Amino acid sequence: MIIAQRYGKALFELAEEKAQRQSILAELLELKKILQQQPELLKVLDSKQVSYHEKQTILQVLVKAASPLVANLLQMLFDYGRIDDLAAIINEYVRLNDQLEKTVHAQVVTAIELDEAQKTSLMASFAKVVGASKVILEEKVDPEIIGGVVLKSNNYIYNGSLRLxxxxxxRLLLK
Structure with missing residues (x-):
């Protein structure tokens, strides 16, 4: 989405310039949690059935709790009728931050839950493979894979499951 890329990049560059990249990231991640917990919030702010005054009142609650950069972003998105792009803008900011910090997000699927030593080893190995400084794992347990591990990232899939x-x-035996 071009709009999200433009706004996300502009916010990222401005935060970097003002040495607030990490604090803005934390604030945006918190805002993203709120949007996930209250999905109707953006719908109300974008609704034609809700009066401008009521929308402005709701927006001011968000703006008051925000840093100046995020408050300006929220107000600008509202004023330009782009508030529904907020989640995508946050995702773009996170993507740019991950790119800068060489952080990779990956989903790991195993038949049983991994212990901390296994997670640490897996993250270190995967970081070497993809050239990342840091790997953040999202764990999923799926007994259907029988054993082994399936690892998925943006552009990398490793299927080392026993099922596969x-x-x-x-297939070899049936040939």
Missing amino acids: RLERIK
């Missing part, structure tokens, strides 16, 4: 190996053997 068994399916390959089965």
Whole structure:
């Protein structure tokens, strides 16, 4: 989405210039949590059925709790009728920050829950493979894979599940 990229990049560059990148990131992640918990919030702010005064009152609650940069972003998005792009803008900011810090988000699927040592080892190995400084894992347990691990990231998929190996053997035997 071009709008989200432009706004996200502008906010990121401004935060970097003002040495507030990390604090703005934390604030945006908190705002994203609020939007996920209250999905109707943006709908109300974008609704034609809600009066401008009521929308402004709701917006002011968000703006008062925000830093000047985020408050300006919220007000500008509201004024330009782009408040519904807020989540995508936050995602773009996070993506740019991850790119700068060489952070990779990955989903790991295992048959059983991993212990801390296994997670640490997996993150270190995956970081070397993708050239990242830091890996953030989202864990999922799926007994259907039988054993092993399936690791997914933006442009990388590693399927080392026992289920896949068994399916390959089965195909070879059926040939």
